[in-house]
Amino acid sequence: MSPKRNEEYAMEIAFNGAWRPSADPLSVGAGNFSVLQNTRYAQDGSLEGVSGYSPINPKPLVDPDYDYVTALAICGTSAQSDCDEYDPVLESWAARTDVPSPGRYGNMGAGVENLAFTIGGMDGSGLITEALDAVTDVWESRCDMPEPLRSYGAAFAYDGSIYVAGGYDYTSGNLQDCNRYDPLTDSWSSMTDMPSPARRYIAACLLGYKGYVFGGYDSSDPLDDCDVYNPLTDVWSSGASMNLARCGVYAFGLDDAAYLAGGGEGILFGANYRDCHSYDPETDSYAVKEDIPSPARISGGAQTVAGQGLIYAGGAILGLRDVETYDADADAWASQDDMPSPGRVYLGSASVQYS
Known part of the structure; x- marks a missing residue:
């Protein structure tokens, strides 16, 4: 962990109960918990030893007033069932069920x-919905989403619900619709269609209370569309077109801006990109940022964790294991350890919080 990130975590985490577990946990009871000798970051960036409880696997011990966010990579080519989790404090990956x-x-x-x-x-699996409880590491089947079968769409979460837009069905072709899933009632609802053309290989991220859907592929060309969804009113609007048409772009939100990295002209042909641009919804404009350091690639995972952007996996026909984090203040990328599982592309990407 770099000195800058030590300082950030020292100020944000040290007295909010986010603990870094050491090795050699000792089993307790029926194996539901481990007693850990833990360390935490103090204000000066040094590590302090403490003791406490953490869910077996092991996961961080988190204060009720602090949200500890991790990222997950779920499935991907070639039809893998793998699920792996990235811990931004330990800067490492661990296999989940x-x-x-x-x-x-x-x-x-x-x-x-x-x-x-x-x-x-x-x-x-075009209709299947499944949920992993990150605390217990147990999967649960949920209500299937409504037809048609769907892949290569975009999803984002807001206020406890998940919104899924666009994608592709072998029978219907490219899709334009939007559906909302409520985990509390385990039910799906149809929402207003996207305003721009039906498309697949799209990406989405949340900024404030609005979802932003970028790019895509209409079966002929990459697209530069930006659609903005207001879940409070179920109304879509159009943002400024991206300054580079692309599909399979990596999208994540930091502060008040969206960041778009990588992507390409097509899935089986054309160039892939290393470009990165930010989108400011206040000015409805884009700015050029530092290129990603890893190979040009498409259709991997992207999340926001620990105040940084995180992109992982992706590729083209063959999947990659590369992992990078992005610091918006410094406009700088840093390479992290590769994912442990085989390289993959076209995977599901999610973040969870322990609170």
Whole structure:
């Protein structure tokens, strides 16, 4: 961990109860918990030793007033059932329980509190909705999403609900609709269609209370569309077109801006990109940012964790294991350890919080 991130975590975490577990946990009771000798970051960036409880796996011990956010990579080519979790404090990956239903790719992912959801995908799973409880590491089947079968769409979460837009169905072709999933009632609702053309290989992120959907592919060309969804009114509007048409872009939100990295001209042909641009919804404009350091790539995972952007996996035909974080203040990327599982592309991406 760099000195800058030490300082950030020292100020934000040290007295809010986010603990870094050391090795050698000792089993307690029926194995539901481990007693850990833990360390935490003090204000000067040094590590302090403390003791406490953490869910077996092990996960961080978190104060009720502090949200500890991690990112997950779910499934992907070639129809893998793998699920892996990235811890931004430890800067490392850990395997979680595999998805119980058939392996898939092109699935959409989103997180609501401690639940990570995988939705749809190719290989016979186009309607399946499943949820991983990140605390217990147990998957649960949820209500199937409404037809048609769907893959390569975009998903984002707001106020406890998940919104899934666009995508592709082998029978219907590219999709334009939008559906909302309520985890509390385990039910789906149809929402207003996107205003721009039906498309797949799109990306989405949340800024404030609005969802932003970028790019895509209409079966002929990459697209530069930006659609903005207001879940409070179920109304879509159009943002300024991206300054680079692309599909399979990585999208994440930091502060008041969206960041768009990578992507390409097409899935099986054309150039892939390393470009990164920010989108400011206040000025409805884009700005050029530092290129990603890893190989040009498309259709991986992107999340916001620990105040930084995180992109992982992706590729083209063959999946990659590369992982990078982005510091918006410094406009700088940093390479992290590769994902442990085989390289993958067209995966579901989600973040969960322990609180």
